[in-house]
Amino acid sequence: MKTSGNTILITGSTSGIGLGLAVRFNEAGNRVIVAGRRKALLEQITTDYPGVEAIELDVADAGSIVQASELAAERYPDLNVVINNAGIMLSENVLEPDSLKRAEESVAINLLGTIRMTYAFLPQLVRKNDGIIINVSSALAFVPFPIAMTYSATKAAVHVFTEGLRVQLAGSPVRVIELVPPGVRTTLFGQESDEQAMPLEDFLDETLALLHAEPTPKEIIVERAKFLRTAQATGNYANALEMLSAWKASD
Template identity: 75%
Template sequence: MNTSGNTILITGATSGIGLGLALRFHAAGNKVIVAGRRKAMLQQITSDHPGIESLELDVADAHSIVAASEQIASRFPNLNVVINNAGVMLPENVRDAGSLEVAEETVTVNLLGTIRMTHAFLPQLAKVADSYIINVSSSLAFVPFPSAITYGATKAAIHSFTESLRYQLAGTSVRVIEIVPPGVRTTLFGQENDDQAMPLEDFLDESLSLLHGAPTPSEIVVERAKFLRFAEANGNYGDIFAMLSAIKAPA
């Protein structure tokens, strides 16, 4: 993937990994559109970083996604990269009355959001000679974290969807890439001060180095994510699952 000259739309880009990617891509000479639900945050980002564009988008709302695709096609016809980063990670206990509502929200945002974004933006991306759909999954797609039961399920589904999407789009101008983060120091699941989580800037450094490698890999897996990504192949899935099972959700 070229380091500059792209037009990139990033969902969930008002904080964490999404915002970090947006700022790195912008600094490298790309046209970046940050998308999210929080209008005030979008305005703050565009004010603090002239040249970055913004788009109000709620990936939990199918109509919002369609409207966003129409706006982007009109405003940014050269769009060639969509990064499906928006996601939620919430603690769940299936024995609690409110657990089903949390599960449904997680599926709608994490999984349906990615699928709907892909369908909405694929026609535009297919018209561009060098385009990319980049889906952000998680190393927890490969060994589940019981305290966030539906989160891991949605990320496993995103991995499966991305693998099959790559196969279906083989031979087209659209490349399909999966980013597989480990725990990163962001507000997702209260990890911003977690010493066991990877510092965000370190994650961005390593991920972008891999993304801009030649040839561009199909999966971006930093070293800190490999022990989960390849746990089953390495024969230590059971031990790692037991370790994750012992971790309690933040209060």
């Protein structure tokens, strides 16, 4: 992926990893569009970070995605990179009926949002010689976090969808990349003060170095994510699942 001269749209970019990427890409000389639901927050970001632009988008709403894709095609004809980063991570207890709503919301945003964004924006990306789709999954796609089991399931599905998408687009100019974060110190699942989570700036440093490598890997996996990503292959799956299962008992 070239370091500058891209036009990049990032969903879920009003905080955390998404905002961090937006700021870094903007500083590197790319045109960056942050996308999110809250207009006031989008306006604040464009004020705080000159050069960053914004578009209202709710990835849980199929109509909103279509409208955003049409607006992007009109306003940003040079758009060549879409990063499907929007996601939520909610705890669940399968014995509590209210958890079903949390599970359904997770599927709507994490999985259907990614799929719908891909279908909506691909017609514009395939017209570029350097089109890129980056789907953000999670290290928890490979070993589930039982207390957030639907989150883990949606990210496993995003991984599989991305693998299939890469095969289908192999003959096109669009490259498909999967970003596989570990736990990062953001507000997602209250990890901003978690010493076990990776500092955001360290994650961004390592991620961008991998994205800008030649050739760019099909999976962007920082060192902290590799234990879970390779757990099945290395025989560490049972130990990793036990480790993640213990979180519920300790919290």
